[in-house]
Amino acid sequence: DGGITQSPKYLFRKEGQNVTLSCEQNLNHDAMYWYRQDPGQGLRLIYYSQIVNDFQKGDIAEGYSVSREKKESFPLTVTSAQKNPTAFYLCASTLPGTGGNYGYTFGSGTRLTVV
């Protein structure tokens, strides 16, 4: 079955460390997205990519970085510059050029905790 795989499900980071969250999809989707979810704040867009080797900042990109070297993969690095990284991170993908009719497919998320 096609879908989006996020790993790991739980991740612990020490102060000052960079960590990378994995997102892989086998849906042949061109567009991929990273969201951060905090309690009571809904979803906030971190980065998105419409095509391989291209990506754009979302609403809260500071302290994060991404790459899009392959269509299937869109890893997110949480850098030491992100002062409050503890959150639930969601990856999503969709087919571009569908007029918004398709919606997103989401992964099951990674819960990052700073220890």
Place this chain on the structure above:
Amino acid sequence: GDSVTQMEGPVTLSEEACLTINCTYTATGYPSLFWYVQYPGEGLQLLLKATKADDKGSNKGFEATYRKETTSFHLEKGSVQVSDSAVYFCALSPTSSQGGSEKLVFGKGTKLTVNP
């Protein structure tokens, strides 16, 4: 800019009660509208969608009608079950001159708890 406003939660109901979660939107043109559901510790799943005015989306007993005159897309279910306990997100996909944009705009979510 485009935005989605959902009713504040949490919402607590008894099993078999009727559910309505209000959602209104602000957008230019003719956006597509979605409801997503998030069960505890999981990602979001598409529950239903409507792509034009007066369309009704439905799935698993849930329904929502795209009302352009009131810019609303309220989620309804006639008889909720304990298994419906989750967070529900309303979202829109703005339209553009190119025929569509994939960047969804989400509401803040409404937590529903159904007690037996």
